[in-house]
Amino acid sequence: MDPAHQRVHPVGATDKSSTMNSAPPQLPPKYIMLSDNQGGLQPPPYRRNIPRYHSAHHKPKSCCLRCICWCYCFLFLFIIILTGLAFYFYVVFKPQMPSYSVEDMEIGAFEVQTDFSLYTEFVVTVKAENPNKNIGFNYGKDSSVVVVYSDSKLCSGEVPAFHQGHKNTTMMKLVLKGKSEYGSGLHEALMQNQKTGRIPLLIHVKTQVTVVLGELSLKQFNVFVTCYLVVDNLSPKKKVGILSSDYDVLVTL
Secondary structure: OOOHHHHOOOOOOOHHHHHHHHHOOOOOOOOOOOOOOOOHHHHHHHHOOOOOOHHHHHHHHHHHHHHHHHHHHHHHHHHHHHHHHHHHHHHHHOOOOEEEEEEEEEEEEEEEEEOOOEEEEEEEEEEEEEOOEEEEEEEOOOOOEEEEOOOEEEEEOOOOEEEEEEEEEEEEEEEEEEEEEOOOHHHHHHHHHHHHHHHHEEEEEEEEEEEEEEEEEEEEEEEEEEEEEEEOOOOOOOOEEEEEEEEEEEEOO
């Protein structure tokens, strides 16, 4: 071929026919699937069968929980037994509180002393009634009886120690003595009450009582009795009449 007739292609130009006949370029795949045997990839040995919890750490906790459960069961059983015994005791023995009342009062002395103090001596008859058929009471030595008028302590004494049996009524004569300041306020209040014939008195009784079931002495209690008493006079020469009486009884351990 004549060199003059040869076609000269510019640099960078490509033949359209060769471009159309050539295959498109191959791009690398976006994802590669690897099998267990491909490329020798294996999971690291330290990640195989890792235990989440160690069994040794559970033994102390389970023992503590078991011990707590046993304690609660024992406490629950103990409460049931006590409740059953209390119910049996209440149904069989039918316990009742003893009752107390002031039956009589005598004035042994009601005198103004030379030092302007008031000396009084009362003899109070108290009835203690036990309505129980199978329960008795022991009255202890640690007791006290105080008579109060217009916030002033007139006289005091104590309840004698004794045993009160079943279905028993005991009459106690309590001798009470004392001195108090006889001021103008106490004198005026007393004279006013003497004219009206209504003298209010407070009698506070404190004693220790032990419940006796058969031959067995049970729990000891503190018994507080407050008697609101109204009498017609406080003269040693006259019989004292009890116009009204009211009682409050408090029992504590």
